[in-house]
Amino acid sequence: MEMPEFRTRARQIVEDPTLTFHQRRHHLAYLAENALEYPPLSDAAAEALEKRVICDLYEGAAPYRARYILPDYAKALRQGSAFLELDPPQDLDDALTFLLILYAHVPSITAYPVYFGDLDKLLVPFVDGISDEHLYRSLRRFWLALDRMFPDAFAHMDLGPRDGRIIRTIFRIERELEQVVPNLTFKIDPEVTPDDLIRDAVETVFVNGKPHFVNHPLMVRDLGEEYAAVSCYNSLKIGGGSHTLVRLNLKEVALRHQGTLEDFFTDTLPRYAELTAEIIEARIRYLVEEARFYDHDFLAAEGLISLDRFSAMYGVYGLAEAVDLLMEHQGKDGRYGHDPEANDLSYRITRALKAFVNDRPMPYCEGNAGRCFLHSQSGIDSDLDVTAGTRIPIGDEPEMFEHIVAVTPHHDLFDAGVSDIFHVEDTARRNPQAMVDIIRGALGGGMRDFTFNLATNGFIRITGYLVRKSDIEGFDAHGARHGSTTFAAGSVKNSHVTERNVKRVIARELTPRPGR
Amino acid sequence: MSSRRGLVDRTLRFSTVDGPGNRFVVFMQGCNFNCIGCHNPYTISECNSCGLCVDPCPENALSLDEDHRVVVDRVACTGCEVCIDVCPYDSTPLAEDLDVDELVARIRETAPFLSGVTVSGGEATLQAHFVAELFGRLRADDELSHLTTLVDSNGSAPREVWDLLMPVMDGAMIDLKALDPDTHVRLTGRTNTAVLDSIRYLAAAGKLHEVRLLIVPGYNDDPATMERTLAWLRDVDPDMAIKVIGFRVHGIRPEMSWLTDADPDRIADLADLATSAGFRDVIVV
Structure with missing residues (x-):
């Protein structure tokens, strides 16, 4: 890309009235990345890319972060973070705040995290002695933060396959708030997941089109127990x-x-x-x-x-x-x-x-x-x-x-x-x-x-x-x-x-x- | 012994509206009522092979065989239903003469996705021996015995027919078109003595899955009529499930053009009467 074209496109982004500040900055970064040379390819591969027989999803010419990153949030909650100067959280509200902070530092192709963790499992160590009302109020506040701080429908959370009051509370909040974020995947193990919980999820779909349902045993066969669906179907x-x-x-x-x-x-x-x-x-x-x-x-x-x-x-x-x-x-x-x-x-x-x-x-x-x-x-x-x-x-x-x-x-x-x-x-x-x-x-x-x-x-x-x-x-x-x-x-x-x-x-x- | 044959209008692999859960539905051909508001009038009569549908078929899928019977080329047929539109006898040449084995095979293919099987129609109980054999086969089969078996009926069958079905049937869904015999005749062409008896008999046997009340404007949509009907039903069984259905003109015969759609607000009010009468399981459709 020659400088005059670069300048023209940069100016279009800067002056685009339909983009927020963050969106303009994201697009400017993309423009800059694409001013660099693509990693070396054979002529045949370059041509296939040029003709869109093969598509790189416009990830950018000089990849500087992985497309999809799935941090081990359970480990983070156990050990805290030296980089973020955070001790391991001790209670539910500490844990939710800890996660919000961590999400803000997780890169991805969209600049927003594509994975928020298997939240129902992550929070199990923090809910003993927490009343249902406390759990509901804390999660509801957390849900508002997710949607407003990470406004991208590829920001994804996983749930299941086990029943419990955390996942039940999450489905309830999902039906109440009708937010785009987080997108949800519900892991189903036919041996473990009760019909009643699947019905709860189905009724959530009726309200807001979430969650997606995945075949947990098949995923475990291919990826092991520690897997998640992120962004969407990934x-x-x-x-x-x-x-x-x-x-x-x-x-x-x-x-x-x-x-x-x-x-x-x-x-x-x-x-x-x-x-x-x-x-x-x-x-x-x-x-x-x-x-x-x-x-x-x-x-x-x-x-x-x-x-x-x-x-x-x-x-x-x-x-x-x-x-x-x-x-x-x-x-x-x-x-x-x-x-x-x-x-x-x-x-x-x-x-x-x-x-x-x-x-x-x-x-x-x-x-x-x-x-x-x-x-x-x-x-x-x-x-x-x-x-x-x-x-x-x-x-x-x-x-x-x-x-x-x-x-x-x-x-x-x-x-x-x-x-x-x-x-x-x-x-x-x-x-x-x-x-x-x-x-x-x-x-x-x-x-x-x-x-x-x-x-x-x-x-x-x-x-x-x-x-x-x-x-x-x-x-x-x-x-x-x-x-x-x-x-x-x-x-x-x-x-x-x-x-x-x-x-x-x-x-x-x-x-x-x-x-x- | 070869399995029994039945005349089946069509089968539906997935239905969310014919009982609890996802259900395989068998629509039997032939009905002894002639309801003015029938939504699938082509299931009323058996095809008499008059041949009037043969020429209009745009796919040339219909022909008369050497016995002068209308036969269908099921590969050529696209299901456009022009034959049904032109039939003057409330019938269809598309109904299938199926034996129980074939039907069980179709159900087996879909079984992992199902809560059960509903036999509807037409009037299912007119082919009760076929239905009983089908349900018996499902119950005796390890892969299929988890399926619940329901009959969707106009309630006209005598007790002997219910006695035949009950050992293999989880329940019946009975339409009560009207409590008043004269209104019932105006709506269906038949009186309702047998229907009321079926409701009592099935309820006593614990086989009454639900009673459907189809509300047709100008016939049975006034609150006093509804209250009388509910009082009678409560007397039979105060715990029965009630489904209140607002009439819709979609699919009815063109000559019944004086009928109108039920007003959803009115249906909701009538359903409230059912709730007020103490029925706990009231569904409005």
């Missing part, structure tokens, strides 16, 4: 995280494919899969070896994160279009989500990608035995005519049962998360047990992540994250307090999120390019 190891997330657009790969179906699996797909890995490797090396993030950040120095619990996320999207294109190449009209042969082809593609990722060593990825995690990436606001991750296209979803059966085989493969969203009719509101049944069935059948929402509540789920419908409607004129609303406004304009039919769900997720 399952990673606590005390670690993900250096970066780079995603391969399978639709673009299929468009560039010539030859037989077998050639796709032996030539085209592996070629682009390797280019994606090359970009991930270049970004990791810059972050670890040049920016030396893990050498200087206090989270690492105090053992709240450690490099050996990190890996990188290898994302894919546009599977639906890729499958349909490859079917067309063969003169067949079966579509992904509806036709058994098309579905089988989709499973063959994701299994091939999983095999590739498992065979491709990656530096500084000891958090997953020196390999990337596979991730079904759920989209960003600038995606056009391409379906998120491994989802079935918006408006083309079959009935719920067929939908679940069609997508479930993918879930086993995506250890770092996969999102399929179900929109259910408002009649479910009178019958929360029905949603409990469906969630149990879906997770029991092998789904990893399950999200549903009602057509009628005041929130709209753009991808994995939520915004208030009223915030989107007012955005053009006034801007928005939540950083993610900016992305959502673009997503709504570029698609038909607000015009969808019941159970029709749009699919975009995660931070697009700031400073556009």
Whole structure:
């Protein structure tokens, strides 16, 4: 970027009336980062990035912090922090204040923390002798602080799988406050989590579209007990995280494919899969070896994160279009989500990608035995005519049962998360047990992540994250307090999120390019 | 022994509105009532193979076979329901002649997602032997015995039919269209003696899952009528579950155009009467 362009863009950001001060500063930093050279890439990888066959989610040209960081908050609460000059908290209110302070110092790609901890577990040591009323009042105050201090819908908290009064109080507060932040994931273990608690969560979804539900035993199988879903559908190891997330657009790969179906699996797909890995490797090396993030950040120095619990996320999207294109190449009209042969082809593609990722060593990825995690990436606001991750296209979803059966085989493969969203009719509101049944069935059948929402509540789920419908409607004129609303406004304009039919769900997720 | 066959209008894998939890629903074809406000009138009659629907089918999915019966090409059929729109006999050529084995197989596929199975219609009890065999099979199957079995009925069945179903049925949901026999005739074409007897009989056996009161403006929506109905029901069982349903014109036959949607505020007021009458489990739809 030449200086005159840099100056023009900097001035646009500084003078943009729809951005808050913090948002302007964030965008200026991004502009500055992108004035630097990208980590060295081969010509083929650079071209694939340029043509958006591979997308680095506009993370920036010179990564200087990991994309997703999951501090070990339990350890922090036990040992205090020398860097922050804080002793270990002794009671509930000390602990909540301690956490608020710590959150403010946790970096991420969005500049806000993407993980607030498994709060119900974190607080267990602090609630003996605390009255229900005290717990409620303290948590309610804490909730207000989270939403106002970290106004980003990717700021995420995990709960469950065990029942208890902390998680019950949190669901109650969620229903009362109807806030965007924190986004929530509820871990379900069929052996441990009672129906009654799942019903409480379902009734919370009816009010504000949260939480997401995850398959705890499957997550533990892939990531161990110490895992969390962060940002949205990104399952990673606590005390670690993900250096970066780079995603391969399978639709673009299929468009560039010539030859037989077998050639796709032996030539085209592996070629682009390797280019994606090359970009991930270049970004990791810059972050670890040049920016030396893990050498200087206090989270690492105090053992709240450690490099050996990190890996990188290898994302894919546009599977639906890729499958349909490859079917067309063969003169067949079966579509992904509806036709058994098309579905089988989709499973063959994701299994091939999983095999590739498992065979491709990656530096500084000891958090997953020196390999990337596979991730079904759920989209960003600038995606056009391409379906998120491994989802079935918006408006083309079959009935719920067929939908679940069609997508479930993918879930086993995506250890770092996969999102399929179900929109259910408002009649479910009178019958929360029905949603409990469906969630149990879906997770029991092998789904990893399950999200549903009602057509009628005041929130709209753009991808994995939520915004208030009223915030989107007012955005053009006034801007928005939540950083993610900016992305959502673009997503709504570029698609038909607000015009969808019941159970029709749009699919975009995660931070697009700031400073556009 | 081969399993019994039944005429099934359609099956629904997931339903949140046909009883507690998520339920598989079997809609049986054929009904002995002719309710003016029927929302699925094509389930009333059995297809008589008149053939009037064959030509209008835009997918050419319908034809007359050599026995002059209307047959459906289920691959070509897109479910557009033009055949149902043109049928002058309140029927459909799409109903399936299914045996219990086939139905159990469909339920098995969905079972991990379900609280239970509801058989509705049409009028389920007109094919009571089929329903009883289906429920019996579910109860005897280790993978399916967790499913609760409910019948959604107009209540016209005699005690002998309930005796057949009760050993394998967790409960029945009975529509009481009107307590007053004349109003009942105007609404359904039939008197309500059997319906009232079914409610008493099922309640005494602990098999009355709920009573539905469909409130149709101009027929049974005045408070005095509601209070009389509630008094009768309370006399049968003060602990029964009551569902108060406001009539909606959506889906009814075009010739019933004088009917109007129930006013939600009025329905709420009538439901309050049920609560005031001491019923604890009152749902408004």
